[in-house]
Amino acid sequence: MASASSGNVSKEKRQQSEQSNVRQTTIGEFSKRPITDHRKRKITGLLVNFIVKDIRPLATVSGDGFRDIIHFFKPGYVIPSHTTLWNTITHQYDELRAQLASDMKDQSVSLTTDLWTSPTMEPYITVTAHYLSATWEMKAKFLHTCLMPERHTAANIAQRLTDTIREWGVVFCVIHDNASSMNLAMTLCEDFSHDLGCTGHTLQLAIKAGLDLPEVAKAIDAARRVVSHFRHSAVATCALKKRQAQLNVKENRLQTDCPTRWNSTFTMLERLHEQHIPVQAVLEDETVTKSTKRKALSLRASQWELIQQLLPVLRPLAKATTIMCGEMHVGLSFIYPVILNMAEDGVLRVEESDVVAARNFKNAVRKQLKTRFKLDTEDDLAGSVPIMACILDPRFKDLHFLPEKTRVEVKSHLIQLLQDGEADQPAATGGAYDDAPTDINVDNNNGEEPGKKKTRLESDYEELFGPHYASKIVCQHLPRGGTRISPDDPHPHDEQPSGWWARNEKQFPRLAKLAKSYLAVRATSTPSERVFSLAGNTITRQRSSLHPAHVDALIFLNANQERRTRIINEEDFGESE
Incomplete structure (x- = not known):
């Protein structure tokens, strides 16, 4: 028995010895493997990705501490020079710009723009593009963030904006802040159809x-x-x-x-x-x-x-x-x-229970809103971009929030736009008014059962829009033949109008073309302002050595990360080891 026991122990030791010989490769041993050209390109690509995703100056990868980390994991890898890294970034930048230009070709593009100052007191201008794609998806793409050291006069702003528009193509509308120099700059530009002051800024001023x-x-x-x-x-x-x-x-x-x-x-x-x-x-x-x-x-x-x-x-x-x-x-x-x-009719209506200060607050804000949004004058309201967006949005197409006279003017303006654009349309699909809406039926009951509890979204919308809001839209349309067509297509509260148009584009092709232009316009310049947090992180005092051209490229690549990823995936960074 003792001999058998000794034999078993000896066998177990041999098995343990054999298992130890097939142990997992250590990091140290892995790092000592010869580095291939494919692997070098992959590591370089990851370094570039690190610089872009974290928005770091090129000098970051030159630091001794960073080099020690790279040397530990891959002793044979030599970090490329700043010139090589920047050339790689520039290559991605140029490719992405070309792809975005292709994406926006033949689209109705609107821009948001704003001027801002970095923590290092360098002035910049940022421009963002917005459009609805062929599948009615809302797209927002940063175009550039450029240093603007010259005085921010209307003429200089207009020139910068004109350069951007001519570089990227035709623009339908520009959304900007309400500074007097910016407003004047819009009158000096001739490369877009419309401009619109930032609604966010206007609300800020009215409520303030x-x-x-x-x-x-x-x-x-x-x-x-x-x-x-x-x-x-x-x-x-x-x-x-x-x-x-x-x-x-x-x-x-x-x-x-x-x-x-x-x-x-x-x-x-x-x-x-x-x-x-x-x-x-x-x-x-x-x-x-x-x-x-x-x-x-x-x-x-x-x-x-x-x-x-x-x-x-x-x-x-x-x-x-x-x-x-x-x-x-x-x-x-x-x-x-x-x-x-x-x-x-809403929250700014004065109530008997209001204290004097609350009553004064409501009156002041209401007066400001009426003045700033020209609610009393109704001058040029019918042809304004926001009102045209309303009639092209199935949620507000009835225009019941407007006086009857203004509603008629809005519909007349829409029909005129359809007539003006008819020369660009194929001639074989009916008359000029085939797409023109003539009426809207509003089902205020929404098909709800009595006592049915409203969702939070429904309650929010009713609070904001009051009795003018309709959750069920019935579009009516009068073709040349005089036959009345009423496609009954409910439009739920939580659906974007782009979803409705995606389903009905073929039925209303001319209106759909206008809808793509007007519904893609942003109400505020916030998308451009969003770069503040990004750029503020980029241009800190520790990173003030960044060249303005680097700021533009890094923010452009970072902000358009989803599209950039496709470029990276298409590049051959090498094989796995």
């Missing part, structure tokens, strides 16, 4: 007029002091958490605001109102808050009441701003249905 009223501003300043106290005091913050738990209130932190972004002020007030009771409890606790501090921080009862009355007004305004600023959905057609409903 109400927030700047003395009594409202005092309440906001008082709220800001309370929030600042809790944000800077660890003792107060800890006490607030305990009170939240005791009172069974959500343990949310108070939010600070940015004075240049009114919706952040709304967020601050909303959160403070939510935490009203635990906040007051902490401020009144003498073991946490000194009496002198408490007196300086306490809001008066009238100020709490004012905040409570402002929130139901600010909330839909914030929702409207969010919808209009959406980059990948149609927002332009929302402007007049939303603004008119709010100004006339």
Whole structure:
């Protein structure tokens, strides 16, 4: 038995020895393998990808620490020179530009543009293109971010914009901020059909007029002091958490605001109102808050009441701003249905229960909206880009938010556009008015069962659009033969008009062509402004050595990452090892 046992032990040792000989290759051994040309190209491609995706200056890969890491993993790999890396980036940049130019060819393109200054005080101009593809998908592509050291006069801005348009092709509309120099620059450009001031900026100015009223501003300043106290005091913050738990209130932190972004002020007030009771409890606790501090921080009862009355007004305004600023959905057609409903029948209507400061706020904002959006004058409203987007959006095609006289003018303008474009259309498909809508039936019952609970989205839309909004659209159309055709195609709340047009393009080809132009126009210049966070990350003081040409290329490749990935995948970076 002992001999058999010894034999088994010896056998196990041999098996263990054999298994140890087929162990996994270590990183050190793997790194010592000879590096192939294919592998070198792949590593170089990954380095370029690192620079582009993380937006790093080329000098990053020249640092001793970075070189040590590369040498550890691949001792035989030599990091290329800055010239080689930049040539690779430039190659991708040129290829992607060519592909985007091809994608946008024969499309109705609109631009958003804005001027901004980097943390290193270098002025830039950013331009973004927007269009609806052949399959009615909303596309947004960054075109360039260019240094603009010259004075930002209207003439210089116009020249920069003209250069961009002539480089990329015909542009339907340009969306810009409301600065006087930018407005004047638009009148000096002749390479686009329309221009539109940023709705986000316009709303900001209108709402700020109400927030700047003395009594409202005092309440906001008082709220800001309370929030600042809790944000800077660890003792107060800890006490607030305990009170939240005791009172069974959500343990949310108070939010600070940015004075240049009114919706952040709304967020601050909303959160403070939510935490009203635990906040007051902490401020009144003498073991946490000194009496002198408490007196300086306490809001008066009238100020709490004012905040409570402002929130139901600010909330839909914030929702409207969010919808209009959406980059990948149609927002332009929302402007007049939303603004008119709010100004006339919605949240800005004065109620008997309103305190004086709340009433003054509503009146001030309503007056600003009517002035800035020309609701009282109706001058050139019929042919404006937002109104034309409305009649081409099946959700608002009835135009019931407009006076009858204006509705007639809008439809006449649409028919004129169809006639003007008829020369470019094939001649074998009927008369000039085949596509012209003559009526809209609105089913306000929406086919709902009595008592059926509305979705949150439906409630939000009804709050924003009021009785003018219809969730079921019936398009009617009068061909030359006089036969009435009524395709009954419901348009649900959560469907974009581009989805409706994708299904009905063949039935209304001329209208579809116009819809692609008008519905692709952004309501705000936010898409260009979105580059602020990206560019701010790019042009920090630590990265101030970046050449302006590098800034343009890196942001262009990074922002159009999805399209760039196709280029990378098509390149041969080599075989696996």
